[in-house]
Amino acid sequence: MTYTEGSTTVSQGNAFINPKARFSRDATIAYLKLLKTPKNILDATSATGIRGIRYMKELNPEYVTFLEINKSVYPYLKKNLVSNGINPDNAVNLSFQEFCNDPESSKFDVIDVDPFGSPAPYVFDSMKIARNGSILCFTATDTAVLCGAHKQACIKSYDSVPMHNELGHEAGLRIMIGFIARIAAQFNYGIDVGLSFSYLHYLRVIMGLRHGAANANSSLKNMGFAYKCQKCGWHYSERGQLPTKSKCDSCGSAIETSGKLWLGPLHDDTKPSDLRASISKVNAADEKESRFMELIASEPNIPFYYSIPKLTKIMGLPSVSEFSVIEDLKSKGYIASPTHMEKNCIKTDAGLDAIKGSIKALLKQAG
Ligand SMILES: C[S@@+](CC[C@H](N)C(=O)[O-])C[C@H]1O[C@@H](n2cnc3c(N)ncnc32)[C@H](O)[C@@H]1O
Numbered sequence: 001m002t003y004t005e006g007s008t009t010v011s012q013g014n015a016f017i018n019p020k021a022r023f024s025r026d027a028t029i030a031y032l033k034l035l036k037t038p039k040n041i042l043d044a045t046s047a048t049g050i051r052g053i054r055y056m057k058e059l060n061p062e063y064v065t066f067l068e069i070n071k072s073v074y075p076y077l078k079k080n081l082v083s084n085g086i087n088p089d090n091a092v093n094l095s096f097q098e099f100c101n102d103p104e105s106s107k108f109d110v111i112d113v114d115p116f117g118s119p120a121p122y123v124f125d126s127m128k129i130a131r132n133g134s135i136l137c138f139t140a141t142d143t144a145v146l147c148g149a150h151k152q153a154c155i156k157s158y159d160s161v162p163m164h165n166e167l168g169h170e171a172g173l174r175i176m177i178g179f180i181a182r183i184a185a186q187f188n189y190g191i192d193v194g195l196s197f198s199y200l201h202y203l204r205v206i207m208g209l210r211h212g213a214a215n216a217n218s219s220l221k222n223m224g225f226a227y228k229c230q231k232c233g234w235h236y237s238e239r240g241q242l243p244t245k246s247k248c249d250s251c252g253s254a255i256e257t258s259g260k261l262w263l264g265p266l267h268d269d270t271k272p273s274d275l276r277a278s279i280s281k282v283n284a285a286d287e288k289e290s291r292f293m294e295l296i297a298s299e300p301n302i303p304f305y306y307s308i309p310k311l312t313k314i315m316g317l318p319s320v321s322e323f324s325v326i327e328d329l330k331s332k333g334y335i336a337s338p339t340h341m342e343k344n345c346i347k348t349d350a351g352l353d354a355i356k357g358s359i360k361a362l363l364k365q366a367g
Helices: 019-032 050-059 074-083 096-100 120-129 151-158 168-186 213-220 272-280 287-298 308-315 322-331 352-365
Strands: 002-005 008-011 040-043 063-067 110-113 135-140 189-199 202-211 223-228 235-239 256-262 336-338 345-348
Touching: 002 019, 002 050, 008 050, 008 074, 019 050, 019 135, 019 189, 019 202, 019 272, 019 287, 040 050, 050 063, 050 074, 050 110, 096 120, 110 120, 120 135, 120 168, 135 168, 151 168, 168 189, 168 202, 168 213, 168 223, 168 256, 189 213, 189 287, 272 287, 308 352, 322 336, 322 345, 322 352
Parallel strands: 040 063, 040 110, 110 135
Antiparallel strands: 002 008, 135 202, 189 202, 223 235, 223 256, 336 345
């Protein structure tokens, strides 16, 4: 069976391919196109090689190295490199971990780790083949773990407590980034998150590394905790080494606490229109992906969001459109936006009382 994205066709053979990961590939290309052309890229978990082949063709680095651990997949990877005009000697049948621990291995400008399940076992080794300014890309498909369905597994893999409620996806993304930031700090790197998102069954982050103890320490200042009250809808997050709250600030009820997690930016908000323009030029991307990218890139870098249907339910009121709440809050001078993380939710700097006030006023107006 063959599979095509843009100008790249691969044959699947024994390799895994998921067409739903196209957005991960398109978004990464769109983001990397905004940066200086990388000299070299590592496709650390290649399978068919579609990701690295596309990076080679669409980003024009000097070379891409393709790693694939599985012996029965490796011949298909090589075949796909040949059919796409890439030297098959660039494919290496080794585990990422062995490759990173070989002193002969190069340092890479871009390292893309797109494994089955958790990226956690790859993070430490990735630092050994990184350098100042390297871009690290990680995918997590263990979303049930990161997003709260398996608390103990999240503690085991990421040393962090997840959120098991409507904030779970953003908490999961922030837990994964926080985990990487803590390991990067051990190697004296600070991180700058360029782009990150939750999409279908996976979470994805693209980040830059800045070398130096001061950079590592300033990154770690973005670690903290998030709190959620299911009774009244309040949520709050704060940077720090220890959680400080055990009860809801708004109604005094018990709260869910999550962390440690990353409370810094989830994307570089200097780039929203550039990202939208960049993805629209990626051959394989469609209008739906462009709109999704626009939503991600234009979200305010405010941690977490409010579910409007949950709030109206808590308030015992009929439903109201999140877009009308957004417009009302904006008219009062607040920042307010939809979020790609969850349907019918809003990111805003308005407090819970202001949001509830907006909901009541809108319903009153509607009669
Ligand atoms: C999810 S697939 C990769 C999909 C591919 N990146 C894409 O965009 O289509 C994960 C691949 O990583 C390989 N793999 C698993 N563990 C690995 C390791 N430790 N080092 C290198 N490759 C590994 C698997 O055999 C599998 O082919």
